[in-house]
Amino acid sequence: MIRIEIVTERTKLRLITLSDLDAIHELHSLPETDEYNTLGIPVHIEETKSIIEPWIKENQLHEIKNYTLAIETKSEGKFIGLFGLKIGNKKYNRGEVWYKIHSDYWKKGYATESLRAVIDFGFETLKLHRIEAGCAVDNIGSIKVLEKAGMIREGRSRQILPLKSGWSDNFGYAILETDKRKNN
Template sequence: MHNGILKTERLNLRPISEQDVENIHKLHSLPETDEFNTLGIPKDIAETKTIAEKWISENNLENNKSYTFTVELIEEKEFIGLMGINLGKEKYKNAEVWFKFDFAFWNKGFATESLRKIIDFGFETLQLHRIEAGCAIENIGSISVLEKVGMLREAHTRQLLPLKSGWSDNYGYAILSTDLRK
């Protein structure tokens, strides 16, 4: 990890910065991205700025428990999404991963590529034991990404997510440091 940047073949995952606020706002405002998301569409850029500033200050804590990355195409230097990993209690050595991508970049393997990198970062750099993720049961795209990297579905939680369409059930996924990564 160089300057906090994680690199894959096609992508840079770098800690988000002030310069990303406009792109994050655009991403959060997309109805396609909002469909399975509990955040809701921001009412204005000030709301997005507040969220981003919280992420930035967490990224900069010495004892960081919450990493939020901008995902950008290396060649085009283009913002395509966000990826985060939030650590649980130290003793549990666990964390939850999440991601959001602009729908223009779906089905190109970018989320899978980023998630693999974040999982490696979690197990190798952060020395975690268990990494979890959750998604709405109708979120076919995210389910596919989680399964492609080797995460296993462990839970089906009823009506957990307050989505725009109503209460949604949630699938809980996890991968252990001892599991096979794909």
């Protein structure tokens, strides 16, 4: 099994395992974390299991193309969210990030800290050229996280996200390996 650990000042990111099922199900079941997410709230834990099993299988491949990481507090080892990094076609040498943080940990800098670490991992370890992200235009919290981490808003896609509230526009963000990265 491949072991990946990305450590920040307050967090540790590691590949998810089936032992994370209960915590991931709780995270996916929170209405506030579902508001800007296209996944939807799972009906039962078996639905969550069917969602994460392919992620776990992907994490076990020799060459991972879709990293799914658990975010834990470094001090207590408490699960506080998920982070994803999907690697695109090798020719374009880019990845796309996504994250979902438990609402108890919002507005505390955990998402920004984790995003900066994953950006560093993408550029320094995976040697990516470009890392992208998207978020609903009304998701102010996520917009702040992306911009604090140094990502640049590049555009707007109209009515691309099927949210519970209806179709939403999406802001596209990116950072290049040559861009100056923010560390604080």
